[in-house]
Amino acid sequence: xxxxxxxxxxxxxxxxxxxxxxxxxxxxxxxxxxxxxxxxxxxxxxxxxxxxxxxxxxxxxxxxxx
Numbered sequence: 001x002x003x004x005x006x007x008x009x010x011x012x013x014x015x016x017x018x019x020x021x022x023x024x025x026x027x028x029x030x031x032x033x034x035x036x037x038x039x040x041x042x043x044x045x046x047x048x049x050x051x052x053x054x055x056x057x058x059x060x061x062x063x064x065x066x
Contacts (some may be wrong), residue, residue, distance in 0.1 A: 005057055
């Protein structure tokens with residue numbers, strides 16, 4: 001996953017624009033289990049996935065010097 005995000009950041013640099021990132025599926029978290037979600041699409045689990053993607057993206061951008 002880290003290598004994939006690194007490649008996407010390379011593409012962004014070449015294009016000069018940011019590409020959208022979003023998690024496609026998420027893990028069911030305890031708070032989701034009470035809310036009646038569709039399997040694979042729990043709200044809190046997808047937010048957690050987005051936080052993980054953003055963390056990797058920031059680490060790679062920091063490593064690149066920006």
